[in-house]
Amino acid sequence: MTSPVVENPSVMLGVHGLNKVYTGRGEPVEAIADLSFEISAGELVCVVGPSGAGKTTLLRCLAGLLPATAGDVRLAGQAVSDPPTGMAVVFQEYGRSLFPWLTVAQNVELPLREKGLPKARRKELVRETLEAVGLGDATASYPWQLSGGMQQRVAIARAAAYEPQVLLMDEPFAAVDAQTRFDLEDLVRSLWSRLGVTVVFVTHDIDEAIYLGERVLVLSGRPTVLLEDVRVGLGDDRSQLETRATPEFTRLRTHVYELVQAAKRGARSVTDAHLTH
Amino acid sequence: MSTPKTPGSAAGGLRTTDRLAAGLLWLVALPTVLVAAWWFGSASSDNYINPPLADVVAAFVPTWFGEPGTPFADSRVAVDIVPSVLRLMAGYAVALVGGIAAGVLIGSSRALRAFVEPVLEFFRAVPPPILVPVLMLFLGIGDTMKVVVIAFGCVWPILLNTVEGVRALDPVLRDTARIYRLGPWARVRKLVLPGASPQIVTGARQALSIGIILMVIGEMFAARDGLGFSIVQFQRSFAIPEMWGGVVVLGLLGLLLSLTFRVASDAILAWYHGYQRAQRGGA
Numbered sequence: 021m022t023s024p025v026v027e028n029p030s031v032m033l034g035v036h037g038l039n040k041v042y043t044g045r046g047e048p049v050e051a052i053a054d055l056s057f058e059i060s061a062g063e064l065v066c067v068v069g070p071s072g073a074g075k076t077t078l079l080r081c082l083a084g085l086l087p088a089t090a091g092d093v094r095l096a097g098q099a100v101s102d103p104p105t106g107m108a109v110v111f112q113e114y115g116r117s118l119f120p121w122l123t124v125a126q127n128v129e130l131p132l133r134e135k136g137l138p139k140a141r142r143k144e145l146v147r148e149t150l151e152a153v154g155l156g157d158a159t160a161s162y163p164w165q166l167s168g169g170m171q172q173r174v175a176i177a178r179a180a181a182y183e184p185q186v187l188l189m190d191e192p193f194a195a196v197d198a199q200t201r202f203d204l205e206d207l208v209r210s211l212w213s214r215l216g217v218t219v220v221f222v223t224h225d226i227d228e229a230i231y232l233g234e235r236v237l238v239l240s241g242r243p244t245v246l247l248e249d250v251r252v253g254l255g256d257d258r259s260q261l262e263t264r265a266t267p268e269f270t271r272l273r274t275h276v277y278e279l280v281q282a283a284k285r286g287a288r289s290v291t292d293a294h295l296t297h
Numbered sequence: 298m299s300t301p302k303t304p305g306s307a308a309g310g311l312r313t314t315d316r317l318a319a320g321l322l323w324l325v326a327l328p329t330v331l332v333a334a335w336w337f338g339s340a341s342s343d344n345y346i347n348p349p350l351a352d353v354v355a356a357f358v359p360t361w362f363g364e365p366g367t368p369f370a371d372s373r374v375a376v377d378i379v380p381s382v383l384r385l386m387a388g389y390a391v392a393l394v395g396g397i398a399a400g401v402l403i404g405s406s407r408a409l410r411a412f413v414e415p416v417l418e419f420f421r422a423v424p425p426p427i428l429v430p431v432l433m434l435f436l437g438i439g440d441t442m443k444v445v446v447i448a449f450g451c452v453w454p455i456l457l458n459t460v461e462g463v464r465a466l467d468p469v470l471r472d473t474a475r476i477y478r479l480g481p482w483a484r485v486r487k488l489v490l491p492g493a494s495p496q497i498v499t500g501a502r503q504a505l506s507i508g509i510i511l512m513v514i515g516e517m518f519a520a521r522d523g524l525g526f527s528i529v530q531f532q533r534s535f536a537i538p539e540m541w542g543g544v545v546v547l548g549l550l551g552l553l554l555s556l557t558f559r560v561a562s563d564a565i566l567a568w569y570h571g572y573q574r575a576q577r578g579g580a
Contacts, residue, residue, distance in 0.1 A: 085472055102475075109476045116469040121491040121568040130487060131477035162568060164575035182477065 032061040032218040033082065033186055037091035040077055051077040053243035054091075061185075064212050064219040066229035068276065069239030069247075070284045075222045078244070079190045082220060083109050095186060108179035112191040114172040118163040124150065125159035128178045135182070149177040152214075153207060169200035173207070180211055187212075189221045193228070202260050205232055209258060226280060230254070230272045231263060238279045240288050247279050248290050348538045353545075356538040361546065373527060378546065381523040384440055385512040388447025392504055396452045397497060400459025401489055410460070421457065425450030425511055429518045438519035443512070450511045451504035458500030462493025495569050498562045505558055509551050524550070 040052040051074040059065050069075050080086035082093055084103040093100040095107060108131075111117040118127050125146050132142045150156050153173040155166075163171050172192055179187055189208070193201040205228060212219050223229050229236045236250040252272060254263055263269055275295070282293035336350045363372040403410050403417075428446050436442040466489065474488045490497075516525030524547055531540035563570075 083476060085475060103478060105478065107476065109472070111469055111472070113469045116467050117473045119470065119473075119487065119491070120572045121494075122487075130479075130483075134477060134479050134483055162571060164572045 030060045031058045031094075032063070032096060033059040033220065034094040034097075035082070035091070036094070038078070038081060038088055038093065039090040040074070040081060040086070041089045050243040052081070053245050055239075055244060055246055056091075057237060057246060057249060059218060059220065061218055062216050063234050064209075064221065064232060065235045065237060066233035067220065067222045067237045067239065068224065068226055068229045068280060069244070070241050070280055071224060073239045073241055073283065074244040075224070075239065076190060078239070079109075079188055079220070079222050083107060083188055106185040108182045108184035108187050110172070110175050110179050110187070110189045110192045112194050114168060114175050114192075114195070115164070117175055118171060118178075120162065120164055122162075123159065124155065124161050124163060124166070124174050127163065127174060128181050131178065131182045145181040145183075149181040150174075152180065152211065153177045167200075169196045169204060172196060172204060176204075176207065176211070180215060180217075183215075184217060186218045186220065189219065191223055192221075194224065201228070206260065208232060213256065226273060226276050227264065230269060230276060231258060231260070236272075236276055238276055238283070240283045241286060245288055247283055247287065247293070250276060250279075345535070345537055348541070352538040353541045356536075357542045357545075360539045360542055377522050377524055377527045378550070380440075381512055381516065381525070382550070384443045384515075384523070385447060385508050387440075388444040388511070389451055389505065389508045391444065391448040392451035392455055392508075393501060395448070396455030396500070396504075397459050397490075400456045400497075401463055401485060401493075403456075404460040404463025404493070405489070410464075417453075417457070421453040425507070426514045429515055433519060438521075443515040443520070443523075446515045447508050447511045451508045454503035454507065455497065455500040458496040458503075459493055462496030463489055465496070466492045491568075494565055498566060502555075502558060502562070505554060506551070509547075509554065513547065 035058070036056050038052055038055040040050075042049045042051055055078065067075055067078065077086065081088050082100070084093075084100045084107070087101065095104050098104065119130070122130065128146045128149060129142050132145060137145070146159070147156070150159055153176055155170060155173055155177065158166060158170065158174075163174055166174070176192070193204050196204065208219070208221070209232060211217070221229070221232055223232075230252055231254075233252050236252060238247040238250060239245075240247050250272065254266065254268060254272075278295050279287075279290070279293055282295075287293045332350075339347055339349045340351070342349055361373045361378075362369075369375055403413060425446060428449055429442070432442045432445055436445060470488060470492065474484055479487060512523075513525035513528075516523035517529050520526040524543065528540055528543035528547070531537070531543060
């Protein structure tokens, strides 16, 4: 074990010199060149980038599902090598991340059981979180009896009930329809502010990233570096209609959009990007 | 909310009864025709190999339940059928437990799979009946030999299907289990076994019919009791109506076992059938 790096104690998730090279059959592929950033406790940070920017690779490294080739990921100062306690993940494939042989309530309860929570507390958490995501009366259903958006709500409830320090979300709304997506975005915001959890939200949707995040990390194309760490000054109270109509939102949207377009052309720094404003 | 059933829907009730009756009729139609064909086709037969069905029926109850007044413990049901079924159940249970346990282990490890695969393929290719004379040398002709033969024949479809089922587990579900830090035991119980259960049930169904065949074969070679033994005895002593009765008993036993199996597997796979319907319905 390496000794914990001396870092700001408010840093919840620290990524230092992260590098990931896939060595399978054939040529090794460098997915992530060199990534460093820090996320403070209680922040909601979105990660965007062009498709194939290694977003999912980054998230899997953060989650401890994939070992880094070099550099490290630290959760509250502890190096992450396996999925750590205190971390939950919501995957894009809601239909495949819920156990189809368990009911909605059992799906939410299973991780709590593994955590060793007493039965009464488990029942309480299951009821509370399912009510919070608007599924208080679907507890006895099976996930496949629900619509896609509702299934993703179950996955979010499962993650929230787990009471993680860090919640990772991997393009969680990419496969739900647009209107459902707005509702789910607001759900994430409200859970985040209520639970005080640190959230890392990976998405390919620029508007979604700005609407949700306190910060937006814009990634370059492969092999990935950090193009820019964009601060989002949209305040705490956000609404789908008003926030998205503010000049600040439009400015950020243009800025991030140009960065992503530049990343697609191969830009590897903000100076490369030749922004128009 | 579904509309509550009102007394006014009596016509609908009648219709369902009609439909049930029609379904039942459809179900028994072919067996009735076949039995009738056998009955009339053999009625005037004086070929001793093909006795009138009436003789087979007349011999049936005395053969299997004894003459009136015979205690049940002395009837052929108790002396021959029950031991056969018990051996089948024992061999099948051993194969289920062993096949699923080994299948989970082998399916979970790529290295182990590569290591044992050639051997598995070899053993699977050995026709189990050939083991009867071989095992007789080691285990005699007692119950152990017959149970081992049944277990050996049944274990392969269960084992290989379990391996396939475990391999085919969804990687997203595996990741989910890792993220929520399921322990090894919880992984097996909550992820691996239910996830592989559709394939395990398929293997178990194949194994059941193999088991019945091996039950009979084991008893035909060398035995002191059992269904296969009885049928061979009848044939050798030219008790032809009784022999035919034995064949019917075997058929009925197989039918009963497969119905029981279907009830059990429908209960285990209720989620799977719903899941598949939902997938096909397309969302």
